[in-house]
Amino acid sequence: MPGDVISTWAWVVWLALIVIFLIVEVLTLDFTFLMLSIGSFGGLVAGLLGAPWWVGILVAGILAMLLLFFLRPPLLHRLRRGGDPARTNVDALLGISGTVVLVFPDGRGQVKLANGETWTSRIGSPSSTDVLVEGEQVVVTSIDGATAVVVPADRHRTESEGATS
Incomplete structure (x- = not known):
């Protein structure tokens, strides 16, 4: 039933x-x-x-x-399929270049990015030879909270060329 x-x-x-x-x-x-x-x-x-x-x-x-x-x-x-391919938010900052505006004496400082924003930054993989000075070109490799992780532009170019070989 x-x-x-x-x-x-x-x-x-x-x-x-x-x-x-x-x-x-x-x-x-x-x-x-x-x-x-x-x-x-x-x-x-x-x-x-x-x-x-x-x-x-x-x-x-x-x-x-x-x-x-x-x-x-x-x-x-x-x-x-027809969506906007442009990267936004944090994704848009990855790989962007910048200029050091505040020296990195202890691995931390500030950089002005190509989009005009100034970010608190730190060096990506600190070594004894990584000392960034004012005016040096850097590239953002990642974002950690409100901190841009950067590497010197010449090292970033060398690493990316080595990865494509």
Whole structure:
């Protein structure tokens, strides 16, 4: 008897899931909940064709997983194809050149970057030969919190040329 009640009202549950997943998809625009919604539609169709409720759940799960793994990635790729390739935020600072404005006596100082910002900085891999003086050219290799990690521009050029050889 409980199975009969579930089978009788399963279509309502499927419709509710479809609507909920579609609403969440409209808010996220990530295609994940769209795939779950289509999977739920498959469960609804299975139920309307007379399949038991557990078969509907199985159909919905398998269909949603297949869509998530095989349809969602190409859809996301097509959606983001025309996106702006410009790097932003911290990513935009990596590899940017700068000039030392405050001497690095203890491995720390300040540099003015090519974008006009002045950053507190430290030398990337300090060695006894790394002493940066005012006016020297540097390159940002990473950002550590609010500190730009820099190396002398001539060493950065040598390392990048060695990596491409």
